[in-house]
Amino acid sequence: MTLTTHVQLRQLGNSDLKLSPLGLGCWQFSKGSGIVGKFWPVLGDEVIQDIVRTSLAGGINWFDTAEVYGGGQSEQMLADALNAAGEAAESAHVATKWWPIMRSASSISRTIEQRLRCLKGWPIDLHQVHQPYSFSSAASEMREMAKLVKVGKIKHVGVSNFSAAKMREADRTLREFGLRLTSNQVKYSLLDRRIERNGIMETAKELGVAIIAYSPLEQGLLTGKFHVNPELAKQISGPRRWSSAFKPAGLKRSQPLIDLLQELALKYGASPSQVALNWLIHAHGETVFAIPGASKPHHAVENVRAMRFTLEADEIAELASVSSFYGR
Structure with a gap:
């Protein structure tokens, strides 16, 4: 059993960024704005600031947001929370994303000032193309990103939801400018x-x-809570309520995995969700980072505690074996 009292930072891909294995996903800071923002309940400013402050105190040093999260609302709320955190946020890093659907690559440069205004002085350490679907090729998008790196508007380039082939295209294009693709x-x-x-x-x-x-x-x-109390699944609102995974048959199918997560959680004095996150950030060396969200301060506490231990190699393998048939 390996327990730690501090968070070991790791290099994010080909960049020089040293980040905590877990970041905080900030979609839930959208303030209910726009179609995408309505996925989450509206959080008060004080709650958002408490979540960010708790994340920072627990060793998380980076935050992932996006243009489409409330049309910039998430970026603004994150910036306000980081500014309110004062010295605790001195070493914080921000990642955001450009929304490509129904747009061309030139929009990346046209909208960068808006991104920076929403972030209220926080630099963009990682700018990502949010989806592979646009009116332009991945190569064209990377050329625009490279321009922004050159003039100091952004520091590193990432993508999201890109296939293996699209990743290669993006990295190949960035190499022409002496850059590399940082993340997917x-x-x-x-x-x-x-x-x-x-x-x-x-x-x-x-x-x-x-x-x-x-x-x-x-x-x-x-988290296992829906397996412990299946009645909770009936109270779900939003898109999750239609997912087969939350139906009785789906819960039965994933029960063996939840049982193992609960067993390991007991060993480490952790929760099933912390074990699941720990598996993610250790199963592939230092390749994988994860961005769980938090809509309440205690969710942030739950997240950071997932970085306080390291599963043994045989436990990582056992979880991989039990979960191997999912997502086929």
Whole structure:
């Protein structure tokens, strides 16, 4: 059993950024604005500041937001919270994303000043293309990103939801400017391991690109609370209520994994969700980072405690074996 009292930072892909294995996903800071922002309840400013402050105190040193999260509302709320944190946020890093759908690559440069205004003085350490679908090629988007690096508007370039082939195209184009692709942000968890089978993980390791895992707890499913009390699943609102994973048959299917998470949680004095997050950030060396969200301060406490221990190699392998059939 390995327990730690501090967070060991690691290099984010091909960049010079030294980040905590877990960052904080900030979609929930959208203030209910826009279609995407309505996915989460509206959080008060004090709650947001408490979540960010708690995350910083627990060793998280980076925050992931996006233009489409409330049309800049998440960026603004994050910036306000970091500014309110004062010295505690001195070493914090910000990642955001450009929304490409129904746009062309030139929009990246046209909208960068808006991103910077929303972030209220916080530099963009990692700027990502949010989706692979736009009116332009990945190469064209990377050329625009490279221009922004050159003039100091952003520091590093990442992508999100890119296939293995698109990752290669992006990295190949950035190399023409003396740059490298830093990261690919994709859906990844013990219940969704498709990137291990479709070439994304393999390509990331080959190119030295970091994987940033979103939905690392499968929207709460890996907490085990729905398995302990299936009635909670009937109270779910939003898109989750239609997911087969939360139906009785889906819960039964994932029960063996939850049982193992609970067993390991007992050993480490942790929770099932902390064990699930710990597996993510250790199963592939230092390739994978994860960005769980937090809509309440105690969620942030739960997140940071996932970095206080390290699963043994045989435990990592056992979890991989039990979850191997998910996401096929």
